[in-house]
Amino acid sequence: MRPRYLTKSKFKLAIECPTKLYYSDKKEYANQKSEDSFLMALAESGFQVAELARRYYPDGILVESLDNDEAIKLTADLLQRGNVIIFEAAVRYQNLFLRADILIKKGNHLQLIEVKSKSIDGSDKSPFMTKNKGVQSDWKEYIIDVAFQKYVLFNAFPDCEISSYLMLVDKSIECQTEGLNQRFRISKNENGKVKIIVSQEMTKEELSEKILRAFNIDHEINYIFKNEKYDEVRSFTQQISFLAQHYADDIKIYPKLGSVCASCEFKASQEDELSGLKSGFKECWSQVCSFTENDFLKPTILDIWDYRKKDKLIESRKFKMSQVEEEDIEPKSDSKPGFSRTERQWLQVKKVKYDDNEVEIDKEGLETEIKKWIYPLHFIDFETTMVAIPFNKGDRPYQGIAFQFSHHILREDGAVEHASQFINKEIGKNPNLDFIRALKVSLENDNGTIFRFADHENTFLNMILNQIQQSNIFIEDKEQLIDFIKLISKSTGDSKEKWKGNRCMVDLLQLVKRFYYDPLTNGSNSIKKVFPAILSRSLFLKNKYSAPIYGSIKGIRSLNFKDWQWIKTENGKNVDPYDLLPNLFQGIDVSDDQIDFMFNDESLKAGGAASIAYSRMQFSEMNELEREELTQALLRYCELDTLAMVMIVEEWIDMLGK
Ligand code: SF4
Numbered sequence: 001m002r003p004r005y006l007t008k009s010k011f012k013l014a015i016e017c018p019t020k021l022y023y024s025d026k027k028e029y030a031n032q033k034s035e036d037s038f039l040m041a042l043a044e045s046g047f048q049v050a051e052l053a054r055r056y057y058p059d060g061i062l063v064e065s066l067d068n069d070e071a072i073k074l075t076a077d078l079l080q081r082g083n084v085i086i087f088e089a090a091v092r093y094q095n096l097f098l099r100a101d102i103l104i105k106k107g108n109h110l111q112l113i114e115v116k117s118k119s120i121d122g123s124d125k126s127p128f129m130t131k132n133k134g135v136q137s138d139w140k141e142y143i144i145d146v147a148f149q150k151y152v153l154f155n156a157f158p159d160c161e162i163s164s165y166l167m168l169v170d171k172s173i174e175c176q177t178e179g180l181n182q183r184f185r186i187s188k189n190e191n192g193k194v195k196i197i198v199s200q201e202m203t204k205e206e207l208s209e210k211i212l213r214a215f216n217i218d219h220e221i222n223y224i225f226k227n228e229k230y231d232e233v234r235s236f237t238q239q240i241s242f243l244a245q246h247y248a249d250d251i252k253i254y255p256k257l258g259s260v261c262a263s264c265e266f267k268a269s270q271e272d273e274l275s276g277l278k279s280g281f282k283e284c285w286s287q288v289c290s291f292t293e294n295d296f297l298k299p300t301i302l303d304i305w306d307y308r309k310k311d312k313l314i315e316s317r318k319f320k321m322s323q324v325e326e327e328d329i330e331p332k333s334d335s336k337p338g339f340s341r342t343e344r345q346w347l348q349v350k351k352v353k354y355d356d357n358e359v360e361i362d363k364e365g366l367e368t369e370i371k372k373w374i375y376p377l378h379f380i381d382f383e384t385t386m387v388a389i390p391f392n393k394g395d396r397p398y399q400g401i402a403f404q405f406s407h408h409i410l411r412e413d414g415a416v417e418h419a420s421q422f423i424n425k426e427i428g429k430n431p432n433l434d435f436i437r438a439l440k441v442s443l444e445n446d447n448g449t450i451f452r453f454a455d456h457e458n459t460f461l462n463m464i465l466n467q468i469q470q471s472n473i474f475i476e477d478k479e480q481l482i483d484f485i486k487l488i489s490k491s492t493g494d495s496k497e498k499w500k501g502n503r504c505m506v507d508l509l510q511l512v513k514r515f516y517y518d519p520l521t522n523g524s525n526s527i528k529k530v531f532p533a534i535l536s537r538s539l540f541l542k543n544k545y546s547a548p549i550y551g552s553i554k555g556i557r558s559l560n561f562k563d564w565q566w567i568k569t570e571n572g573k574n575v576d577p578y579d580l581l582p583n584l585f586q587g588i589d590v591s592d593d594q595i596d597f598m599f600n601d602e603s604l605k606a607g608g609a610a611s612i613a614y615s616r617m618q619f620s621e622m623n624e625l626e627r628e629e630l631t632q633a634l635l636r637y638c639e640l641d642t643l644a645m646v647m648i649v650e651e652w653i654d655m656l657g658k
Pocket residue numbers: 017018019020255256257258260261264265266280281282284285
């Protein structure tokens with residue numbers, strides 16, 4: 001049996017929840033976090049950033065072996081030298097093991113550098129500590145990761161002085177290399193492991209203005225060593241030993257339930273269980289609160305929408321939503337039309353407590369909103385990404401890239417059409433100017449109300465506006481583009497200039513939150529939940545979309561579908577329209593459940609499924625046919641997103657008899 005070493009990734013997992021260590025390597029437990037490193041390489045720019053970091057140390061030697069013992073020996077041999085720079089150095093101390101991204105030895109001084117693709121503003125003087133000296137919560141997991149490594153090195157090399165660094169992506173630096181991101185292509189080797197192909201080496205000049213910057217974090221690590229406490233008794237270093245011992249002996253640490261369980265990757269889906277996989281989540285909840293199979297079918301307190309006192313409820317041994325009382329939520333009006341946040345939470349709980357499955361709608365509030373709308377109504381959805389390594393010279397890291405939009409129109413007589421769309425197919429190009437020009441052409445022909453779902457579209461329009469305003473290149477239609485963006489958007493909290501355009505987009509998500517609650521969504525306001533719920537109830541939508549009229553000659557105009565039928569049933573239940581679309585991740589070993597787990601959060605949209613599919617087209621080796629198939633799949637997904645918005649509005653209008 002291979003020794004069970006506590007590695008830095010295992011340690012990170014155990015910091016989220018120590019019980020997870022027990023489930024982590026066991027094939028009999030479902031795990032919704034994809035282990036597919038190729039998918040992760042596309043989702044985060046980590047592999048490309050690590051490869052760029054190595055370019056800053058041309059004398060560095062890579063320890064390639066994946067065999068722990070061999071890698072430890074190779075590292076030990078290299079460390080015999082007086083001075084050396086090692087990539088992926090392998091170090092073991094007792095049952096702790098690490099691979100250091102970059103280890104620099106100068107005499108008896110070791111510099112440990114952990115490379116992360118997270119962005120930072122390099123001009124920030126004290127990015128990691130709060131005013132009252134604690135470590136910033138956003139940075140804690142990164143500091144703790146390096147603290148673990150420092151502890152291992154400190155014990156493995158007690159005679160060495162060790163300094164530790166986080167190397168991060170400095171978003172304040174302008175890139176000096178044209179086409180930099182295209183030089184780091186993502187591929188797989190024969191064992192299915194990710195490898196980065198560097199198509200063109202960087203010159204000394206290009207390396208002189210670095211977009212990655214190393215920050216010394218010894219002070220922050222000392223703070224963690226001194227102040228961190230676990231279960232109120234163990235220090236940071238005692239916690240490392242505690243976790244390492246339990247992991248080595250394969251002993252489960254007693255679960256401490258909390259809000260963290262809501263996103264536990266060891267929840268099994270129905271299909272997982274049917275295929276014989278166990279649910280770590282169910283084991284924990286049965287062990288601590290004696291849940292039966294029947295209890296798992298009902299909503300728990302983890303499902304309460306946007307509720308911040310879940311840990312408190314668990315402490316008072318309230319686990320099921322039906323146990324929650326009004327005083328736990330304290331619903332209060334916020335003096336605005338519709339449901340306040342707490343009123344909506346209490347509504348959700350009440351529906352469960354009293355077994356009420358009816359939709360709750362604030363008719364008056366919604367009618368007032370509908371009266372303000374101007375026809376034709378426009379519905380837009382953007383697909384975007386933010387890449388760590390910039391496309392062009394002069395761009396900054398993590399600059400927003402808007403690569404696709406879809407646009408539907410709903411007319412006053414009820415006619416629907418998929419009116420326009422945009423997708424960038426060109427490799428290595430920042431498409432923002434083409435995108436915004438195409439959007440302007442799509443929307444400038446009338447004065448109709450424009451709908452978005454969530455803040456994402458407004459945030460990206462603000463980003464593109466900034467890019468246009470700060471650009472050094474000549475843009476012929478600069479003023480017209482700026483005016484157009486300001487007309488349909490509003491300033492975000494961090495903009496110096498404040499505006500709200502005369503045709504500012506209406507956020508459909510806000511209308512859902514304030515005026516409409518469907519118990520079938522179980523508290524989620526994601527369009528992926530609201531849309532199927534509305535579809536399953538609406539007679540109007542059933543009548544209209546059950547026939548294959550979508551994309552038919554006399555039916556509804558579509559740019560990507562032909563004679564399509566949106567309402568289909570299987571075993572008496574509606575099939576989720578998103579399940580009718582082709583998989584965006586063909587050829588990658590990842591299940592639909594894993595995709596849902598990783599990307600189902602609206603707030604992750606900038607890094608969501610479409611963004612990863614786009615990274616695949618931009619950064620990996622694909623032939624023309626594969627690229628075209630993926631483009632078609634992206635077009636269909638985005639079209640369904642705006643059609644879903646149309647259908648929600650159609651149902652509301654029908655429901656209110658407008
Ligand atoms: S269900 Fe909760 S306690 Fe159990 S492993 Fe998951 S997060 Fe930890």
